[in-house]
Amino acid sequence: MTTAPESQPASLQSWRIDADALRAALPQALQAWTLDLVEETGSTNADLTQACRQAPWSDAGTLRLAYRQTAGRGRQGRPWQGQAGLTFSVALPLALSPSRLSGLSLGVGLALAQALGDVEAALGARVGLKWPNDLQIDGRKLAGILIEAVPAGPQRVWAVIGIGLNLVRDAQMEVALGRELAGVAEAMPGFDAQRDATRLLAAVLARLGAMRDAFVAHGFAPMAAEWSARDAYRDQPVRLLHDGQVLAEGMARGVDGEGHLLLETPAGLERITSGELSLRPAGGAA
CATH class of the missing domain: 2.30.30.100 (SH3 type barrels.)
Structure with missing residues (x-):
């Protein structure tokens, strides 16, 4: 059955991440991460890719979130603005050679699905994974992932992970794409963008940090069974x-x-x- 996109709350465009609450919600292992929140940029992935090429190696990750991206892009160079959701990138330092990144996009997708379930079990139960890097609800795209690798020396690489997570269904984007989308709001009772965006982001970062440690230690293989169980x-x-x-x-x-x-x-x-x-x-x- 086709459903009409839910109306976007008037407060949606004015929601902001609570930086203090975000920092406080992160596990101790992520307290050294850089959290960079900006109103507008071209592309958070491009910003972090450039920064990683110039920055000294660090074991701490970096978040860059923009409330509007003017030159964002998805897979195969598709435009990606996602103003009805969380659009951000994370630079994860991996003590690996670039040749050992096979399966990373799937590990990121699994971590994102787990994070949604951490915030709201009903939401997590409805999320399916689409190979190789999308999340869906009932066959409609909820989130997309784009990963770019920046080598940083022997056995060192930055994985710059771009994520677009729909908070609500964006009617304009649906028209532009010619397809229906999904949004967190439809599967999260009592969703409030001002309150819940920060909770969602904190959960995602926590799961990405844990996934990074597991991936460096063992690769994607131990995650494959759970990914397959969530395969849409x-x-x-x-x-x-x-x-x-x-x-x-x-x-x-x-x-x-x-x-x-x-x-x-x-x-x-x-x-x-x-x-x-x-x-x-x-x-x-x-």
């Missing part, structure tokens, strides 16, 4: 597209320990790397 398309027929062209079809069977999509085809079980592929349900355009 597991055991469903799907198509893989590149530039609008169908490259493969089959049954989605979760992911392996390196974050490869397991696709069951007539030729057998294939392991698909993400690259610039897009996954779609076989019978639609979600």
Whole structure:
């Protein structure tokens, strides 16, 4: 059933993160992180990517959140502004070589889904993961993730992680994209942007910090089973597209320990790397 986008509260555009409350809510391990909140920028990912190229190595992460991004972008260079949600980037220092980042985007997606459940169990229960880097509610996009790697020497790399999380459904963006979106508000009883945006962000940062430590120690493999359990398309027929062209079809069977999509085809079980592929349900355009 198609539902009309909920109206955006009048206070939505004036909500702000409470910096003091955000800092106080972070676990001790994240107290050294830099928290940078700005009204407007071109792209938080671009800002942090440039900063990481120039900054000395540190074990502490950096958050950069903008209430408006004028040159934000998603996968495959798509424009990304997301003014009806949290749009931010996190620079995570990883004591790894860039060649060991396989599955990181899936680990980030899992951490984001877990954080939503930490804030509101009913919200977390409705969130599904879409390979390789989206979160959904009922097949509608709730959040997107974009990761860029900045090498910083032997066995050192900054992962600059851009996240756009819809707080409400953005009617204008739905028209621009030609598809329905999802928002936190529809699955979080009593949602209040002024209060809950800070809670959501704190939970996300806490989960990202924990995921970073686990990923550095063991990679994505220990997370694969939980990711697959949350897979929105597991055991469903799907198509893989590149530039609008169908490259493969089959049954989605979760992911392996390196974050490869397991696709069951007539030729057998294939392991698909993400690259610039897009996954779609076989019978639609979600």
